[in-house]
Amino acid sequence: MVYQLYYWPTIPGRGEFVRLALEEAQAQYVDVARTRNGTRAMMKLMKEAATPSFAPPFLAAGDQVIGQTANILLFLGGAHGLAPRAQAGRLWVHQLQLTIADLVAEVHDTHHPISSSLYYEDQKKEAKKRAAAFLAERVPKYFEYFEGVLARVGKGGYLNGAKLTYADLSMFQVIEGLRYAFPKAMARIEPGYPRLAALRELVAARPNIAAYLASKRRIPFNEEGIFRHYPELDV
Amino acid sequence: MVYQLYYWPTIPGRGEFVRLALEEAQAQYVDVARTRNGTRAMMKLMKEAATPSFAPPFLAAGDQVIGQTANILLFLGGAHGLAPRAQAGRLWVHQLQLTIADLVAEVHDTHHPISSSLYYEDQKKEAKKRAAAFLAERVPKYFEYFEGVLARVGKGGYLNGAKLTYADLSMFQVIEGLRYAFPKAMARIEPGYPRLAALRELVAARPNIAAYLASKRRIPFNEEGIFRHYPELDV
Numbered sequence: 430m431v432y433q434l435y436y437w438p439t440i441p442g443r444g445e446f447v448r449l450a451l452e453e454a455q456a457q458y459v460d461v462a463r464t465r466n467g468t469r470a471m472m473k474l475m476k477e478a479a480t481p482s483f484a485p486p487f488l489a490a491g492d493q494v495i496g497q498t499a500n501i502l503l504f505l506g507g508a509h510g511l512a513p514r515a516q517a518g519r520l521w522v523h524q525l526q527l528t529i530a531d532l533v534a535e536v537h538d539t540h541h542p543i544s545s546s547l548y549y550e551d552q553k554k555e556a557k558k559r560a561a562a563f564l565a566e567r568v569p570k571y572f573e574y575f576e577g578v579l580a581r582v583g584k585g586g587y588l589n590g591a592k593l594t595y596a597d598l599s600m601f602q603v604i605e606g607l608r609y610a611f612p613k614a615m616a617r618i619e620p621g622y623p624r625l626a627a628l629r630e631l632v633a634a635r636p637n638i639a640a641y642l643a644s645k646r647r648i649p650f651n652e653e654g655i656f657r658h659y660p661e662l663d664v
Numbered sequence: 665m666v667y668q669l670y671y672w673p674t675i676p677g678r679g680e681f682v683r684l685a686l687e688e689a690q691a692q693y694v695d696v697a698r699t700r701n702g703t704r705a706m707m708k709l710m711k712e713a714a715t716p717s718f719a720p721p722f723l724a725a726g727d728q729v730i731g732q733t734a735n736i737l738l739f740l741g742g743a744h745g746l747a748p749r750a751q752a753g754r755l756w757v758h759q760l761q762l763t764i765a766d767l768v769a770e771v772h773d774t775h776h777p778i779s780s781s782l783y784y785e786d787q788k789k790e791a792k793k794r795a796a797a798f799l800a801e802r803v804p805k806y807f808e809y810f811e812g813v814l815a816r817v818g819k820g821g822y823l824n825g826a827k828l829t830y831a832d833l834s835m836f837q838v839i840e841g842l843r844y845a846f847p848k849a850m851a852r853i854e855p856g857y858p859r860l861a862a863l864r865e866l867v868a869a870r871p872n873i874a875a876y877l878a879s880k881r882r883i884p885f886n887e888e889g890i891f892r893h894y895p896e897l898d899v
Contacts, residue, residue: 531769544801555793
């Protein structure tokens with residue numbers, strides 16, 4: 430099976446959570462929008478699939494088209510051993526992923542607190558307020574939660590214990606993204622959460638992930654994506 | 665099996681999406697935080713469960729504690745016939761639910777665009793801007809998407825065709841909530857989406873749902889929840 434991943438071609442964004450899972454699993458995939466006329470094909474399939482998507486990313490697996498990042502990972506986790514087989518474990522990992530998704534949505538809103546269709550410059554004043562609250566309250570709250578999960582499961586260092594799941598890959602990406610967007614604030618916040626920092630190292634050191642990160646397939650963070658570095662928001 | 669639902673006792677909020685599924689399925693459940701000392705029990709289990717939750721709602725099913733609204737519905741959908749049995753259909757309905765969850769998060773941010781820990785009154789100016797953008801752009805975009813899904817699946821009137829799923833129950837709740845929060849704007853917007861209005865009617869007329877809505881178990885919308893009626897935001 431060769432998957433087709435559909436996501437915006439120039440940003441890591443939400444597509445990156447899917448890419449990391451595909452890369453770790455060494456699944457074969459085409460990153461469609463990065464091919465010729467790929468973005469046009471994406472917009473067409475998004476609307477015309479039997480199961481249309483509200484927004485990218487979505488993944489075609491044969492005839493099936495699956496949308497919503499966490500839902501794609503639920504599918505890939507089952508198909509490629511990136512989640513427990515038993516239902517209870519599968520739901521637990523999905524719960525973690527959905528909590529990560531909530532955090533990611535809050536990251537986006539630090540630079541777009543009023544409207545996605547306005548430029549950042551037109552909501553910069555509000556963005557400063559929202560980013561300050563996000564860094565002071567929300568990041569510590571989420572990190573405390575995930576650090577607690579890591580402390581509870583104990584040995585192994587992954588969120589579900591000894592074995593990596595797609596939620597670990599996503600947590601890695603969130604930490605990378607937050608470091609990119611808010612280097613000063615993260616330098617202050619991160620030392621309080623050593624298990625999360627260790628998880629990031631574990632993921633980065635996995636051979637498939639390390640090879641991917643060093644490749645051209647990995648799109649650098651930039652100011653069009655979810656994790657944006659605006660120095661004035663990094664307080 | 666008697667489930668224990670854990671959610672804030674005085675608001676419909678995200679717990680209501682779970683309640684609607686439990687009620688439609690005629691599942692037995694205790695709404696724990698609405699019992700004596702229940703909120704204290706909720707806060708304790710939230711942190712101390714083997715699978716802790718970031719926030720309510722969560723559902724105890726025997727020894728298993730499941731968090732994240734859409735994840736609880738994924739579980740209940742499988743256990744009570746509120747979702748297709750085959751994987752492709754199950755993922756499709758979950759995709760719809762996750763898109764509804766995104767919309768619900770945006771509703772919350774209309775009255776809290778800067779920070780959840782500030783009072784509404786302290787972010788009212790920003791709330792007016794965000795609510796205006798939400799009603800002008802986001803509600804029509806989401807409604808167009810779901811109206812398109814209903815048009816595509818055709819006969820039956822439910823999001824997945826002839827048979828009700830938990831996503832229909834959630835869509836009903838979103839429409840009810842938006843009508844409560846933004847009556848003027850919804851009176852203007854809704855006529856453009858007749859299939860969604862018909863879906864709302866179909867769900868409201870289901871015997872188990874109708875009985876539930878008429879009961880004291882149904883918590884009225886209010887200004888502590890996600891869907892709040894602030895006339896100044898209803899433009």
